[in-house]
Amino acid sequence: xxxxxxxxxxxxxxxxxxxxxxxxxxxxxxxxxxxxxxxxxxxxxxxxxxxxxxxxxxxxxxxxxxxxxxxxxxxxxxxxxxxxxxxxxxxxxxxxxxxxxxxxxxxxxxxxxxxxxxxxxxxxxxxxxxxxxxxxxxxxxxxxxxxxxxxxxxxxxxxxxxxxxxxxxxxxxxxxxxxxxxxxxxxxxxxxxxxxxxxxxxxxxxxxxxxxxxxxxxxxxxxxxxxxxxxxxxxxxxxxxxxxxxxxxxxxxxxxxxxxxxxxxxxxxxxxxxxxxxxxxxxxxxxxxxxxxxxxxxxxxxxxxxxxxxxxxxxxxxxxxxxxxxxxxxxxxxxxxxxxxxxxxxxxxxxxxxxxxxxxxxxxxxxxxxx
Amino acid sequence: xxxxxxxxxxxxxxxxxxxxxxxxxxxxxxxxxxxxxxxxxxxxxxxxxxxxxxxxxxxxxxxxxxxxxxxxxxxxxxxxxxxxxxxxxxxxxxxxxxxxxxxxxxxxxxxxxxxxxxxxxxxxxxxxxxxxxxxxxxxxxxxxxxxxxxxxxxxxxxxxxxxxxxxxxxxxxxxxxxxxxxxxxxxxxxxxxxxxxxxxxxxxxxxxxxxxxxxxxxxxxxxxxxxxxxxxxxxxxxxxxxxxxxxxxxxxxxxxxxxxxxxxxxxxxxxxxxxxxxxxxxxxxxxxxxxxxxxxxxxxxxxxxxxxxxxxxxxxxxxxxxxxxxxxxxxxxxxxxxxxxxxxxxxxxxxxxxxxxxxxxxxxxxxxxxxxxxxxxxxxxxxxxxxxxxxxxxxxxxxxxxxxxxxxxxxxxxxxxxxxxxxxxxxxxxxxxxxxxxxxxxxx
Ligand code: SF4
Ligand code: SF4
Numbered sequence: 001x002x003x004x005x006x007x008x009x010x011x012x013x014x015x016x017x018x019x020x021x022x023x024x025x026x027x028x029x030x031x032x033x034x035x036x037x038x039x040x041x042x043x044x045x046x047x048x049x050x051x052x053x054x055x056x057x058x059x060x061x062x063x064x065x066x067x068x069x070x071x072x073x074x075x076x077x078x079x080x081x082x083x084x085x086x087x088x089x090x091x092x093x094x095x096x097x098x099x100x101x102x103x104x105x106x107x108x109x110x111x112x113x114x115x116x117x118x119x120x121x122x123x124x125x126x127x128x129x130x131x132x133x134x135x136x137x138x139x140x141x142x143x144x145x146x147x148x149x150x151x152x153x154x155x156x157x158x159x160x161x162x163x164x165x166x167x168x169x170x171x172x173x174x175x176x177x178x179x180x181x182x183x184x185x186x187x188x189x190x191x192x193x194x195x196x197x198x199x200x201x202x203x204x205x206x207x208x209x210x211x212x213x214x215x216x217x218x219x220x221x222x223x224x225x226x227x228x229x230x231x232x233x234x235x236x237x238x239x240x241x242x243x244x245x246x247x248x249x250x251x252x253x254x255x256x257x258x259x260x261x262x263x264x265x266x267x268x269x270x271x272x273x274x275x276x277x278x279x280x281x282x283x284x285x286x287x288x289x290x291x292x293x294x295x296x297x298x299x300x301x302x303x304x305x306x307x308x309x310x311x312x313x314x315x316x317x318x319x320x321x322x323x324x325x326x327x328x329x330x331x332x333x334x335x336x337x338x339x340x341x342x343x344x345x346x347x348x349x350x351x352x353x354x355x356x357x358x359x360x361x362x363x364x365x366x367x368x369x370x371x
Numbered sequence: 372x373x374x375x376x377x378x379x380x381x382x383x384x385x386x387x388x389x390x391x392x393x394x395x396x397x398x399x400x401x402x403x404x405x406x407x408x409x410x411x412x413x414x415x416x417x418x419x420x421x422x423x424x425x426x427x428x429x430x431x432x433x434x435x436x437x438x439x440x441x442x443x444x445x446x447x448x449x450x451x452x453x454x455x456x457x458x459x460x461x462x463x464x465x466x467x468x469x470x471x472x473x474x475x476x477x478x479x480x481x482x483x484x485x486x487x488x489x490x491x492x493x494x495x496x497x498x499x500x501x502x503x504x505x506x507x508x509x510x511x512x513x514x515x516x517x518x519x520x521x522x523x524x525x526x527x528x529x530x531x532x533x534x535x536x537x538x539x540x541x542x543x544x545x546x547x548x549x550x551x552x553x554x555x556x557x558x559x560x561x562x563x564x565x566x567x568x569x570x571x572x573x574x575x576x577x578x579x580x581x582x583x584x585x586x587x588x589x590x591x592x593x594x595x596x597x598x599x600x601x602x603x604x605x606x607x608x609x610x611x612x613x614x615x616x617x618x619x620x621x622x623x624x625x626x627x628x629x630x631x632x633x634x635x636x637x638x639x640x641x642x643x644x645x646x647x648x649x650x651x652x653x654x655x656x657x658x659x660x661x662x663x664x665x666x667x668x669x670x671x672x673x674x675x676x677x678x679x680x681x682x683x684x685x686x687x688x689x690x691x692x693x694x695x696x697x698x699x700x701x702x703x704x705x706x707x708x709x710x711x712x713x714x715x716x717x718x719x720x721x722x723x724x725x726x727x728x729x730x731x732x733x734x735x736x737x738x739x740x741x742x743x744x745x746x747x748x749x750x751x752x753x754x755x756x757x758x759x760x761x762x763x764x765x766x767x768x769x770x771x772x773x774x775x776x777x778x779x780x781x782x783x784x785x786x787x788x789x790x791x792x793x794x795x796x797x798x799x800x801x802x803x804x805x806x807x808x809x810x811x812x813x814x815x
Contacts, residue, residue, distance in 0.1 A: 128553075
């Protein structure tokens with residue numbers, strides 16, 4: 001795979017969002033990480049847009065602003081932001097997911113201010129008071145969006161936005177469910193590509209894409225022999241490269257535990273009386289990112305083991321971007337747990353380039369053959 | 372790196388030399404109590420030491436243990452054990468040092484013989500974390516309790532407003548203060564539960580009064596470093612933070628910092644500096660290379676002295692009303708956060724640091740420091756495994772160059788000497804000072 005084809009995804013998303021912006025006249029608010037709910041952005045009459053990176057791109061433009069050591073994905077986004085390549089964004093919301101993302105906010109907005117920007121502060125503990133903090137923070141975020149867009153976020157508009165995205169969640173789960181078959185009708189890389197589109201498209205349009213995919217997939221002919229079933233765990237994956245490499249080397253990605261994948265779509269946002277309670281439980285309590293401290297012990301991985309069982313996973317491929325503290329610190333604990341549970345585990349360390357592809361493929365191939 | 376390249380620091384003050392007797396005395400007292408099986412807490416910087424003292428709890432600081440392992444060059448052994456266990460070399464070397472130490476401890480049931488401190492870090496009965504500055508801190512104690520010691524953990528979560536949010540907006544203030552208050556009561560409930568003791572507020576008030584007295588001397592001592600020639604350098608600075616970690620709230624610490632203040636003041640009055648001819652007055656950014664503190668003496672030999680360091684000022688002094696000691700702790704934390712915020716916190720985490728300027732650059736703080744301390748250059752240590760503290764150095768460099776202050780960033784690590792290359796680093800430091808000379812001549 002060449003750098004160009006990786007760039008293609010970002011370029012396609014960018015073209016799509018610029019078109020949507022022109023057609024709708026609505027401002028585009030970019031986000032990274034899902035703690036600040038995109039539903040609130042939509043309810044404010046703006047276009048939520050998940051900023052994607054370009055794996056393997058030249059990030060040297062970031063060097064004038066940040067240190068060389070740090071997550072390459074974040075450096076990539078900063079490099080493009082300071083070059084003005086993300087100037088189609090009207091606004092930016094960044095949540096303190098990991099340290100690197102949080103620091104990106106200050107540097108970006110200092111050197112390259114946007115019409116609107118908001119840093120969404122997220123506690124690391126799941127205590128009653130940190131939940132209260134998160135909920136209040138949702139309120140401050142709401143106010144800042146209202147102030148910028150001039151539109152009030154009413155309970156009705158928010159409810160509608162949540163309903164819309166929950167509908168999509170159902171469709172996505174349906175797609176994932178179809179992967180539970182012995183001989184799935186389509187590949188994991190097809191799903192991740194769809195989900196990446198979902199970070200750009202407004203919920204109603206995304207729904208159409210999902211429905212078309214479902215209809216088309218149902219008419220496909222099941223065929224091919226069952227393949228080793230892989231789950232991907234790890235750092236941000238806003239590119240299907242690794243999925244494709246696994247497919248090319250004889251496996252199939254049956255499910256994942258990544259932030260564009262199941263972490264956001266796995267469960268519905270609960271429609272509580274106070275909608276902000278539901279958002280708190282979805283985006284804070286239940287959002288399975290290792291940056292949140294769920295206390296000691298391996299119970300924190302229960303959800304992952306359950307999913308592995310549910311999808312009859314044969315092996316787990318971990319993907320860690322260099323300097324990704326939350327995932328790298330979890331690796332030894334998770335590896336030991338999976339070993340105990342007799343689930344084979346392979347870790348791929350990468351600098352967000354999926355290169356050298358040859359050696360990654362060789363390692364994947366050896367792993368898949370062993371399953 | 373070869374070990375012969377590393378040199379230990381030569382200190383200049385008599386007060387810091389006294390720590391040679393003071394600290395072993397303290398550690399012996401600790402040991403006796405450990406042997407009688409009193410519960411021991413491992414803590415992270417950010418946990419108020421006054422609170423630990425009020426519970427009369429034995430405590431140890433894995434971060435500080437990391438610095439000691441580094442200065443005795445045993446850290447690589449522990450770090451390599453952790454790497455063998457799957458911890459990446461990119462991860463904080465204080466953390467990996469502890470992980471390796473714990474693994475060896477668990478295998479043999481006792482502290483590895485290379486450990487500094489008699490009995491190493493002991494066996495923890497609880498872990499008290501604080502996420503005041505970085506991500507690794509959330510994972511560190513979580514993993515220790517998962518892999519090595521199945522003991523209760525409390526991690527405090529002190530958030531602060533992001534750089535573009537006004538901390539003086541009363542609603543924002545309340546948003547954060549209520550979190551800080553509840554977090555502190557969570558910490559206290561945890562301590563009460565696991566020590567079986569009730570917090571004595573009167574005792575806490577007395578301890579806070581003593582600790583603030585010590586910190587006031589510390590603040591005044593640091594201010595004396597504005598004098599030309601600078602009366603105190605980095606080797607004494609970095610060494611003398613230790614009583615703040617272990618002895619804060621003790622009369623012994625007050626006496627120590629009072630004596631230190633008197634000694635430094637006397638040096639100012641007599642015009643005694645750290646170097647004979649003070650050619651370069653610098654500010655140090657980042658964590659020091661604990662395994663090679665002699666690097667400061669090397670710089671001194673070239674006529675360079677640091678009058679200010681951006682890190683490890685563990686506990687700044689703040690005027691607070693002690694009548695409600697818990698509110699005093701909260702207000703102290705909050706005041707530090709607001710002060711840092713005022714200085715410009717664009718590259719800082721939105722968290723309450725226990726020390727103002729704990730490793731970070733605030734835009735306006737820089738100008739103030741450069742003037743007040745008559746600084747003419749900056750040296751920044753980019754620590755590969757601690758991005759939390761290094762982050763912002765490039766930005767700081769940019770800001771300094773706007774006000775005409777030259778700076779150098781060099782790379783290594785705080786605890787892992789494998790990342791030190793002596794000849795290369797010294798050449799760069801030397802060359803930097805030479806360019807400062809040239810710039811100065813050009814300006815004249
Ligand atoms: S990949 Fe890791 S370091 Fe990078 S943004 Fe995601 S969590 Fe942060
Ligand atoms: S601030 Fe740096 S040295 Fe301290 S625990 Fe965090 S990563 Fe490690």
